Amino acid sequence: MKEHISKQDLHLFEENILTKYRKNDSPLMQVLQESQNLYGCVPIEVQEVIGKHFRISPAKINGVVSFYSMFTLEPNGKNTVGVCLGTACYVKGGERLLDRVSERLEINLGETTKDGMFTLAPTRCVGACSSAPVIMVNDNIHGKVTSDDIPNIIEQYNK
Amino acid sequence: MANLKQIKKETLEQNPSLLNPVYKMHEKEVRVVLRNCDVIDPEDINQYIARDGYFALEKALALPPVEVIELMKESGLRGRGGGGFPTGKKWEFAYNNVSDTKYIICNADEGDPGAFMDRSVLEQDPHSVIEGMIIAGYSIGAHTGYVYVRAEYPLAAKRLQLAIDNAVELGILGECVLDTDYSLNIEIRLGAGAFVCGEETALIASIEGERGMSRIKPPYPAAKGLFGKPTIINNVETLSNVPQIIFNGPKWFKSFGTKDSPGTKVFALAGKVKYNGLIEVPMGITLGEIIHDIGKGVGKKRQFKAVLTGGPSGGCLTEKHLNESVDFDNLVRLGSMMGSGGMIVLDDHDCMVDIAKFYLDFSVDESCGKCTPCREGTIQMFKLLEKISDGTGTVEDIEKLRDLSVSVKESSLCGLGMTAPNPVLSTLEHFYDEYLEHVNDKRCKSSSCKGLINEYFITDKCTGCTICARRCPVQCISGSLKEQHTIDPSICIRCGECFASCNFDAIITK
Ligand SMILES: Cc1cc2nc3c(=O)[nH]c(=O)nc-3n(C[C@H](O)[C@H](O)[C@H](O)COP(=O)(O)O)c2cc1C
Numbered sequence: 253m254k255e256h257i258s259k260q261d262l263h264l265f266e267e268n269i270l271t272k273y274r275k276n277d278s279p280l281m282q283v284l285q286e287s288q289n290l291y292g293c294v295p296i297e298v299q300e301v302i303g304k305h306f307r308i309s310p311a312k313i314n315g316v317v318s319f320y321s322m323f324t325l326e327p328n329g330k331n332t333v334g335v336c337l338g339t340a341c342y343v344k345g346g347e348r349l350l351d352r353v354s355e356r357l358e359i360n361l362g363e364t365t366k367d368g369m370f371t372l373a374p375t376r377c378v379g380a381c382s383s384a385p386v387i388m389v390n391d392n393i394h395g396k397v398t399s400d401d402i403p404n405i406i407e408q409y410n411k
Numbered sequence: 412m413a414n415l416k417q418i419k420k421e422t423l424e425q426n427p428s429l430l431n432p433v434y435k436m437h438e439k440e441v442r443v444v445l446r447n448c449d450v451i452d453p454e455d456i457n458q459y460i461a462r463d464g465y466f467a468l469e470k471a472l473a474l475p476p477v478e479v480i481e482l483m484k485e486s487g488l489r490g491r492g493g494g495g496f497p498t499g500k501k502w503e504f505a506y507n508n509v510s511d512t513k514y515i516i517c518n519a520d521e522g523d524p525g526a527f528m529d530r531s532v533l534e535q536d537p538h539s540v541i542e543g544m545i546i547a548g549y550s551i552g553a554h555t556g557y558v559y560v561r562a563e564y565p566l567a568a569k570r571l572q573l574a575i576d577n578a579v580e581l582g583i584l585g586e587c588v589l590d591t592d593y594s595l596n597i598e599i600r601l602g603a604g605a606f607v608c609g610e611e612t613a614l615i616a617s618i619e620g621e622r623g624m625s626r627i628k629p630p631y632p633a634a635k636g637l638f639g640k641p642t643i644i645n646n647v648e649t650l651s652n653v654p655q656i657i658f659n660g661p662k663w664f665k666s667f668g669t670k671d672s673p674g675t676k677v678f679a680l681a682g683k684v685k686y687n688g689l690i691e692v693p694m695g696i697t698l699g700e701i702i703h704d705i706g707k708g709v710g711k712k713r714q715f716k717a718v719l720t721g722g723p724s725g726g727c728l729t730e731k732h733l734n735e736s737v738d739f740d741n742l743v744r745l746g747s748m749m750g751s752g753g754m755i756v757l758d759d760h761d762c763m764v765d766i767a768k769f770y771l772d773f774s775v776d777e778s779c780g781k782c783t784p785c786r787e788g789t790i791q792m793f794k795l796l797e798k799i800s801d802g803t804g805t806v807e808d809i810e811k812l813r814d815l816s817v818s819v820k821e822s823s824l825c826g827l828g829m830t831a832p833n834p835v836l837s838t839l840e841h842f843y844d845e846y847l848e849h850v851n852d853k854r855c856k857s858s859s860c861k862g863l864i865n866e867y868f869i870t871d872k873c874t875g876c877t878i879c880a881r882r883c884p885v886q887c888i889s890g891s892l893k894e895q896h897t898i899d900p901s902i903c904i905r906c907g908e909c910f911a912s913c914n915f916d917a918i919i920t921k
């Protein structure tokens with residue numbers, strides 16, 4: 253489900269966003285984050301525009317994009333599901349929950365469902381350890397989850 | 412300019428409840444860093460001021476920077492980000508390094524999975540961190556500050572930005588702080604999901620727009636940091652202690668804690684304890700007091716086994732350490748470390764080999780890949796642990812694992828690799844028998860290692876509550892209500908769902 257970003261859009265991205273960072277000492281991380289938020293990914297065409305604008309080599313930009321797990325080349329599904337595998341959640345059975353979620357969505361960690369509704373993202377501690385085990389969907393935290401709750405949680409977002 | 416006294420007076424008149432004594436979870440708690448959490452509205456700067464906020468800044472700005480640094484040195488405050496380096500000394504280094512540009516960075520990357528102290532402080536008392544940063548910046552002569560917040564904490568970043576904006580509006584931050592000739596601008600930078608960026612040199616690389624890879628120290632950031640300029644990096648909790656120290660004086664601060672680890676420490680207590688949450692205790696408290704008195708233990712049905720401190724860089728402490736003092740040096744002596752304050756309690760259902768494997772998996776994932784011992788060594792260690800936990804390991808593998816751990820520890824470039832073997836070494840030291848059982852008897856006592864489980868079996872302890880049958884994803888458990896259930900081993904996928912769900916310890920593994 254790769255979305256095509258038109259020349260027009262890329263131009264606007266450069267005009268409206270990249271220019272904001274002109275005076276910045278080290279804009280790269282921030283502009284990559286802008287792209288990730290806007291398009292749900294940092295595709296090659298955006299990387300090229302950034303490179304031209306700030307005179308950074310494409311190799312370097314790609315190196316940075318591939319280093320950080322939050323930057324992706326393809327957009328995530330409509331909803332991002334993260335079953336927390338931080339230590340607190342792990343000892344409370346987070347891994348089992350992940351297996352159940354993965355069975356239900358019929359995808360593995362890091363994949364997106366065929367209908368584009370869900371991406372199962374690797375997640376390590378969302379800072380809600382006292383409600384472990386935790387499932388995070390988009391920005392919402394579901395705490396003290398048992399495998400019984402999974403169908404309800406998923407259905408809530410399946411629209 | 413903001414008249415702090417006036418704001419304090421007016422806000423207290425409107426909200427007299429702000430004068431209530433500091434809330435405590437337990438009588439053994441002492442709240443210094445968490446004193447405003449759950450008390451003030453974090454989005455209202457006036458409420459922070461009403462509780463003496465920014466008065467320490469006013470006091471500090473009236474002193475020459477060296478005297479502020481002297482106060483910090485006298486307080487004995489040690490960095491709460493893990494290393495425990497004396498904060499005053501760090502500032503002094505940066506002060507002495509003459510440069511036209513210097514930076515102050517707040518490390519809010521909170522990478523330890525299973526810890527949430529910094530998140531709570533940022534979300535509930537962001538101004539205390541900002542005040543600490545301004546005092547630090549003034550002391551060393553920095554005019555630009557960055558807060559590096561991990562991307563998983565959107566609310567923390569939002570509240571912090573609001574706090575920065577409000578402080579600028581009141582003239583507390585920005586040009587001419589509180590009408591003095593000192594200026595400081597603070598910006599937020601978001602991480603992008605890399606644990607190693609909590610390491611200070613990697614964090615700097617990340618702000619500079621590079622891959623977050625660490626480099627050899629020295630030179631330390633205090634000499635050559637962000638953009639090659641003198642930089643101090645302090646943890647959120649460290650900075651949030653600063654205003655309290657300046658406001659109440661170093662003597663007051665030293666009245667808590669031990670001689671070499673003064674003050675308090677915030678811990679995120681989680682895992683198999685009854686009370687899960689943040690606690691703030693004086694250093695030197697015993698481990699037992701934290702787990703049994705404040706945390707209320709693991710409950711009657713289970714047995715306390717160990718507590719993990721220091722996250723993927725730390726180790727485990729056991730029953731026999733319950734009377735040990737919790738402070739920087741003692742935890743290191745015991746083969747673990749303070750870390751940033753995560754404390755995960757384990758009970759007899761947790762396997763130490765599995766835990767070591769879990770942490771190693773984390774380190775393999777998060778290694779930045781720059782140095783070979785860490786990049787390759789952790790993978791080999793992980794493979795050995797995999798062998799041990801799936802029943803194909805031998806005693807020689809355990810020894811290989813130990814040797815490799817020592818090599819990786821000694822030869823890695825940065826703190827990540829140097830500490831990644833700690834969970835293995837520490838579990839080997841305290842739970843060697845458990846490792847032996849895995850390789851000799853092919854048995855995992857706590858029923859965690861899937862590779863060593865042949866069969867799940869329901870004993871006559873079963874009350875027929877049916878919960879396991881409902882949880883089973885392949886419906887292989889049968890039985891009527893209030894009667895003993897049975898598992899069909901030919902369908903069972905050994906997922907462990909039933910074992911975890913049983914409240915009566917009726918399910919065992921063979
Ligand atoms: C792998 C690794 C991860 C780290 N993660 C953090 C972190 O998440 N937060 C933090 O404050 N310090 C972290 N540190 C420690 C920092 O490098 C640095 O020592 C600390 O921020 C200094 O602040 P302090 O003196 O106030 O403790 C980490 C160190 C290493 C080696």
Ligand code: FES
Nearest residue numbers: 336338341380381
């Ligand atoms: S370990 Fe899952 S939220 Fe912290």
